[in-house]
Amino acid sequence: MRLSVALLALALVACGSPKPPLVISELEVTQPIPGRNMSAGFFILTNNTDEVISITGVDSPQFTRVEIHETTVTDGVSRMRELDALQVPAQGSVVLERGGKHLMLMQAQDIGDSVTLQFVSGDAPVLSVDYVFPKDN
Amino acid sequence: MSPRNIIVAMALAIALAAGVFVAARNQAPVAPTTALALPAPKPVPAFSLLNQFGEPVDQSVFEGQWDLVFFGFTHCPDICPATLQVLATAKQVLVEQGHETLPRIVLVSVDPERDSPEILGQYIDYFGDGNLGLTGTLEEIRKLTGGLGIYFEKQPGDDENYSVDHSTAVLVIDPDGGFHSVFSGSHVVDNFVHDLPILMGDR
Numbered sequence: 045m046r047l048s049v050a051l052l053a054l055a056l057v058a059c060g061s062p063k064p065p066l067v068i069s070e071l072e073v074t075q076p077i078p079g080r081n082m083s084a085g086f087f088i089l090t091n092n093t094d095e096v097i098s099i100t101g102v103d104s105p106q107f108t109r110v111e112i113h114e115t116t117v118t119d120g121v122s123r124m125r126e127l128d129a130l131q132v133p134a135q136g137s138v139v140l141e142r143g144g145k146h147l148m149l150m151q152a153q154d155i156g157d158s159v160t161l162q163f164v165s166g167d168a169p170v171l172s173v174d175y176v177f178p179k180d181n
Numbered sequence: 182m183s184p185r186n187i188i189v190a191m192a193l194a195i196a197l198a199a200g201v202f203v204a205a206r207n208q209a210p211v212a213p214t215t216a217l218a219l220p221a222p223k224p225v226p227a228f229s230l231l232n233q234f235g236e237p238v239d240q241s242v243f244e245g246q247w248d249l250v251f252f253g254f255t256h257c258p259d260i261c262p263a264t265l266q267v268l269a270t271a272k273q274v275l276v277e278q279g280h281e282t283l284p285r286i287v288l289v290s291v292d293p294e295r296d297s298p299e300i301l302g303q304y305i306d307y308f309g310d311g312n313l314g315l316t317g318t319l320e321e322i323r324k325l326t327g328g329l330g331i332y333f334e335k336q337p338g339d340d341e342n343y344s345v346d347h348s349t350a351v352l353v354i355d356p357d358g359g360f361h362s363v364f365s366g367s368h369v370v371d372n373f374v375h376d377l378p379i380l381m382g383d384r
Contacts, residue, residue, distance in 0.1 A: 074258070074262070077255075077262060077303075077304055077307045078303050078304075078306070078307055079255070079299075079300055079302075079303025079304055079307075080255055080256070080300075080303075080304065082256065082258055083258070084258040084259055109342075113258075113259075115259045115260055117260070117349055117367075120348050120349055120350055120365050120366075121332055121346055121347065121348055121349065122257075122259075122260045122346065122347055122348075122349045123336075123344075123346045124257070124259065124260075124336075124344040124346075125336075125344070142259055142260075142263050143259065143260060143263065143367070146258065146259055148258050150342070
């Protein structure tokens with residue numbers, strides 16, 4: 045009896061544990077090409093809330109400047125534009141990938157083995173993540 | 182028609198059909214699937230630019246080997262490195278398949294303000310040995326791009342932070358310095374691996 049109560053309590057805790065509001069997956073930060081001091085960031089952001097989350101900025105201690113960009117290829121011409129914000133739809137995802145939306149990380153400082161990205165919505169930090177470069181690079 | 186003549190006619194018909202079938206099989210795989218070849222190669226327009234070593238070069242730099250030419254810039258974080266990586270990987274696959282005719286990879290800068298020969302050299306070396314980078318004055322770059330139907334336009338921004346819109350096509354230039362064919366659309370390694378030996382006559 046005591047065991048089943050404990051199990052029930054555990055199950056309730058598991059059900060009740062809220063998903064994190066914002067989850068990042070498939071993160072990749074490119075290594076700066078020799079002679080260049082910039083990188084690109086690609087990932088998927090998933091919003092588990094019922095409200096749109098608007099990412100208005102990304103900071104990184106390893107880069108002086110981080111911008112959200114979108115590349116479009118229309119009629120064989122590649123165009124890159126800065127976005128004011130990255131809208132992550134309610135209960136949905138936004139994909140940042142090559143040839144599409146991406147982070148442009150500029151003016152690299154001392155980059156060691158990893159890069160930290162801090163996502164900001166308005167003035168509030170909403171997510172912080174570390175990316176460790178693969179060893180073979 | 183006698184029964185004998187009917188048999189001869191049937192035999193001839195079968196032989197003809199077999200011949201057509203064999204001929205069709207032999208000809209089927211020679212066409213490129215992605216690249217579009219010009220009806221006749223078109224000479225590359227005259228220009229005067231610098232290679233990655235700062236040496237002056239003109240249109241004759243395209244003579245003597247097959248070239249895969251991409252127009253981009255080193256501050257491009259996305260399309261340019263991805264395309265150059267596709268070209269480098271395709272070339273490596275051709276090496277592994279035993280092809281002897283291999284293209285040189287050429288990056289023509291559409292951002293000469295920031296792409297000095299030295300910066301361009303560091304950049305293209307990252308994608309393998311033997312690559313060529315071309316930069317110079319805007320006017321001379323436009324002579325080359327204009328004659329090849331390549332578009333580019335610098336976009337507004339501050340001194341060090343601006344983008345350049347540019348065509349994503351990869352041009353194939355033959356060893357006589359003639360614009361031979363073009364790869365458009367999204368660039369995929371397999372497309373280059375399939376088409377290049379056909380275009381270069383090294384199947």
